[in-house]
Amino acid sequence: MPAQAIRVGFTCSRKVGNAVVRNRAKRRLRALARAVLPTAAQPGWDYVLVGRPEATVTRDYVAMLGDLAHALARVHAAPDPRDPADPGRAPRRRGGR
DSSP states (O other), X not given: OOOOOOEEEEEOOTTXXXXXXXXXXXXXXXXXXXXXXXXXXXXXXXXXXXXXXXXXXXXXXXXXXXXXXXXXXXHHHSOOTTOTTOOXXXXXXXXXX
């Protein structure tokens, strides 16, 4: 069995801005991934970093590093929904009953 890799994708819609702004946003996201994922990511997981209008290009880089590290810690601390030993909370009902 080969080692499980960490895969990451980046996306920025046209809502982020023109091509120059979108490319800058993706460069920032790639830099964040290089800085945070080697220590905070788990093998076998896929990550998608989404560029947001205004925030991705204008937010302080150090703050974004903390945001990504905090988000990954929260994701990996959540119980596995497929784990039968942890029933978690009941599923939400649909239909307003």
